[in-house]
Amino acid sequence: MQMPVKQDSPGTGEHVARVMVIVFLALATLMLAFALGFGVRELTDDSSGSASPAGGSGGSNGVAAPNAAFIDEIVQLLESQYVDRKLLNTDDLLDAAVNGVITSLNDRETHYIPPEDLKGGALALDSSYQGIGASVSDSAGEIRIVAPFRDSPAEQAGIRSGDAILEVDGEPTDGWTDSMAVERIRGPKGSTVTLTVRHTDGSVETLDIVRGEIAIDSVFREPNLEIIPGESDKSIVDRTGAVVSDICYLAISQFHDKTHQELIDRASDIEKSGCTGLILDLRSNPGGGLQATIDVTDEFLDEGTIIIEQDANSNRQVTSAKNGGILTKIKMVTLVDAGSASGAEVLAAALHDNRRSTTMGAQTFGKGTVNRLFPLQSCGNPDDCGAVYMSVGRWLTPNGDLIEGLGIVPDVAIEMTAEQYVDEGDVQIFAAIDFLRQKP
Numbered sequence: 001m002q003m004p005v006k007q008d009s010p011g012t013g014e015h016v017a018r019v020m021v022i023v024f025l026a027l028a029t030l031m032l033a034f035a036l037g038f039g040v041r042e043l044t045d046d047s048s049g050s051a052s053p054a055g056g057s058g059g060s061n062g063v064a065a066p067n068a069a070f071i072d073e074i075v076q077l078l079e080s081q082y083v084d085r086k087l088l089n090t091d092d093l094l095d096a097a098v099n100g101v102i103t104s105l106n107d108r109e110t111h112y113i114p115p116e117d118l119k120g121g122a123l124a125l126d127s128s129y130q131g132i133g134a135s136v137s138d139s140a141g142e143i144r145i146v147a148p149f150r151d152s153p154a155e156q157a158g159i160r161s162g163d164a165i166l167e168v169d170g171e172p173t174d175g176w177t178d179s180m181a182v183e184r185i186r187g188p189k190g191s192t193v194t195l196t197v198r199h200t201d202g203s204v205e206t207l208d209i210v211r212g213e214i215a216i217d218s219v220f221r222e223p224n225l226e227i228i229p230g231e232s233d234k235s236i237v238d239r240t241g242a243v244v245s246d247i248c249y250l251a252i253s254q255f256h257d258k259t260h261q262e263l264i265d266r267a268s269d270i271e272k273s274g275c276t277g278l279i280l281d282l283r284s285n286p287g288g289g290l291q292a293t294i295d296v297t298d299e300f301l302d303e304g305t306i307i308i309e310q311d312a313n314s315n316r317q318v319t320s321a322k323n324g325g326i327l328t329k330i331k332m333v334t335l336v337d338a339g340s341a342s343g344a345e346v347l348a349a350a351l352h353d354n355r356r357s358t359t360m361g362a363q364t365f366g367k368g369t370v371n372r373l374f375p376l377q378s379c380g381n382p383d384d385c386g387a388v389y390m391s392v393g394r395w396l397t398p399n400g401d402l403i404e405g406l407g408i409v410p411d412v413a414i415e416m417t418a419e420q421y422v423d424e425g426d427v428q429i430f431a432a433i434d435f436l437r438q439k440p
Helices: 012-033 068-081 090-103 115-120 151-159 178-185 257-265 289-298 343-353 418-424 427-438
Strands: 111-113 128-131 134-137 145-146 164-168 192-197 204-210 212-217 247-252 279-282 306-309 316-320 330-335 358-361 369-375 389-397
Touching: 068 257, 090 111, 111 178, 115 178, 134 178, 145 151, 145 164, 151 204, 164 178, 178 192, 247 257, 247 427, 257 289, 289 306, 289 316, 289 343, 330 343, 330 427, 343 358, 358 427, 418 427
Parallel strands: 247 279, 279 330, 330 358
Antiparallel strands: 111 389, 128 212, 134 145, 164 192, 192 204, 306 316, 306 389, 369 389
């Protein structure tokens, strides 16, 4: 990763010093605010901040903050005395400095976003883009697939939730952030990217994936996989293989700018359909936009809290449901798993805590930070500065429980391995049908 910085014509030492002081000043308060912070795509706040350098004579511990002269002294010493000074590289020094500041936070959700990643749409949450169709995370110390999108090139090539991406076009991913992975994996429609992946069963496979135009439909009335492999097609069936007509099914695969309208278009008839229960499937939903998540959640609630945002000063802002949702009365089960993250966790928790739905499945991913993008502007040309994608708060469930690092524990725990699915079918959906058919 390189961080292009345009200046008139400084030497290496001055060049590094100027950029370093910008980085340190812009992020000094961040380091302090999140020194005790907890560590998919993100549940992205639609607002953004602007980075404004903040001065000060020292940190909270009384130690003077690094300044341009301090950094320049280090660089000059390296250039004049370091035994391998011919190997010094300005870009490497800048890269190490920026990464050092960010890494010191021990916060998996705060990143420096290089300008090329921003221009490539690394944080875009639109309803279409060109790429392979999968969300990734670096939370486990390696690049992993949170979930492939339904009917995407990634899914069709054999990419599965939980896969670790070991190489991209032959380049090892060691030390990469998820934004770096997104930038390298995305590309023009029709081009090919080669991924070496380690599946959850430990097998390693190299896959050539042809990128496509990913039109991201996000709301579905049929399951992604056959409930009984090789037998049920897209029908909802119970354990006996009989087609289910008394239970409706709804899957939300992620949250983007069109998800709310998709929900209204595809689910407004459910409560009038004669179904006595609804399965809301949030498995492998990696999250998405904050406003889309709130709008969708509001369709299931007539009242109550949707989400609580807690900032670095422990101030809380509560978002509440409004009357008039399209799915507020039908009995519900919400299915979740380890691929349910961010917005999916917010929705599941809101339905659970408001006693609107029973959650079933496996413990969720645990992504609950409030993230905002702060463009950097002081490197000469603002277009070449990049940005800091920063954790500025935590999402709490309506009951006040932390999501980050913990996830949502379902009311009814039902694990399902790939082998179990092949042998027994979708046991989580079977359990949901059985539960919804129980008489009060």
